Amino acid sequence: MSSNYTLRDEIRDYWSARAATFDQQVGHEIFSEAERQAWQDLFLRHLGPGEGRSALDLASGTGVISHLLDGLGFKVTGLDWSDAMLTRARAKAASRGARIRFVVGDAERTLEKPESYDVIVTRHLVWTLVDPEAAFKEWHSLLKPGGKVLIVDGDFVSDTLVKRMIRLFERVTGRTMAPHRPDAMRETHERILRQVYFSKGARAAEVADLLRKAGFADIAVDHDLKRIHREQAKHMSMLKGLERATQHRYAIAATKS
Template sequence: MQNWSIKDEIRDYWSLRAETYDSSAGHGIAKHAEIDAWGRLIRRHLGDGEGRKALDLACGTGVMTMLMHGLGFKVTGLDFTEPMMARARRKSDEANAAIRFLTRDAEETMEPDNTYDVIIARHLVWTLTNPDKAFSDWLRILKPGGRLLIIDGDFVRQHWLERLLPLLDRVFGKQQDGHSLLTPEQWAHHERIVGRVHFKDGIRADDTLRLFKSAGFGEMKIETDLADIRRSRGIKLLSRKGLASTLQHRFAISGRKPL
């Protein structure tokens, strides 16, 4: 373990999470209404697909990759966790979708300069080890005038009520989501990672906005209330998932590469 880098820790953890990732609250997208809501958010920030080249950073099981494909983008999915990528490729094959997949580190894409019209990253930035370097790389591979969309949240600083939810699931015998099904060993693995990433105390919208501006992005669009997404899932405020979604600080921010 001592010889493992933080990247090894992250890759190993998400490899273990691949099987349950899509069932975790806030990760999988199952309902048509939720697909539509995500589509509205993406179009507000990135516009229509129209065959433009899109990169889905840390694409995982391909949830957003498939959604972007459905919106008409020519999509590349990039991730360094092979079990996650295997599920993404399976979804693409089943849909007969022409999606390109790359097994690479999202912080250092190794893609050519000025390649993509848009880049999207969901639930990635809070895990970065060198966010300034990553944002500079993403600016580099965007075409002039291209946009980067970050969808993320503070998954570290939990409200005390949120910490009780997995326990309540077990006590009352309710169906558990992917997070509730984590073993004690997996939770310990998660905590080790959180203690070593850049945003070990959690990330907020203001933190992300500073990264955009420091890298050289402009024409920012900011959403700090993703209630439309929550409503699309049919989540009621007083339900288990409704409470979890309401207590978490989630946001969407996009910026434009100068011409």
Template sequence: MTNSSAIKAYWDAAADTFDNEPDHGLNAEHTRAAWAARLTSWLPITPVSVLDVGCGTGSLSKLLAEAGHHVTGVDLAPKMVDQAQAKLRVAGLEGRFLVGDAANPPTGGEQFDVLLSRHLVWTLPDPEAALREWTARLRPGGLLVLIEGRWREAGQSGVPYVAGAETLPWHGGITADDLTAAVRPLVAELRIEDLTGDADLWGGPVADERYALIARL
């Protein structure tokens, strides 16, 4: 069994080196451009409100803000949130970042046009409850974008994840078929976009399953 204090401590400890991974920091121009292109293809062209749950150091939030969207990022780890705030501030971009449980974002009754989550659901003690909570945070017709996969390793940089992680329902990730089954009852439309073969997204070729689930209420 995991606890939120251990999870927070793990991601706080990972914050300083998190952006060293090509798909985290998006420091290489071709990787940044690949993610920007995907986000552009998924989201409306006109500015909308986006809730980025499990925002980490804010790399995707920054791309969204650059595209003109109004971004709110949520992460359990304060050091991740500090880095996200600094990343947008240095770039001269607007964004709101909150420390809190991504499974139950601390945004009150506010609703959003888009909810984005990347590589998060495997960390959640009750991912299906989180999915219900996330769809409730969307306006009618809102868009849910989940970038997920089934990972070879769940830890960061070879560091074991928190004690009890093996009991998490989706530890190690979730297949597109299984995530589709969990999300479909909550939405009106749903499609899967395979991301495994796009090496630019990941900084090189990957062999595990990676995809985006795009759904509309």
């Protein structure tokens, strides 16, 4: 492997390899109207209606969050570093007639114009950041005064009672409850996880502290994601649904003063 191949490159290539099956997994794509409404209600609670305001969906993947924001009336830009993800995102937008702008870019170094967005939204991005403090400063610079960032994330690393129950079930039955991935891809994921900033898990309090250091104010941590998790659990095994409901998951809203 070239010495110029960085951790960020490896993260980009890993998600590019996941693009073909990304929308098949619960928690990535949305599989019911009830879940869609639960997500939109979360966004309305923290961001209000779009009303033509500009929104940036960072690490947009195949555009799931971009479409939710578009449906609320935001003028949406989806930014992702993976061409494979963006190819699917653009095709999905075209099939739905959605006017969403998708651009290639690194969520930690976007190259977008300062003070050009009213809202920034991320889902399951922060736990993968290499340098979250620098990323948060970048996001702060992209927002207009009074703009808001909404981060939906969680600690997907720390061990829990339910995780131990799942491991016991798998050991006893010889069946795996995790999405099937080739061994090489699983090893890549584990190698990446060991190197990112939140390798021990992205806890809400630490994320909030870093947002404060980056200049954000009025930081609110929202753990009330029950409606979303309840709808997702309808498409999962009982143990996996229980795991999702009991994990340290949250939404954090913060304002550029």
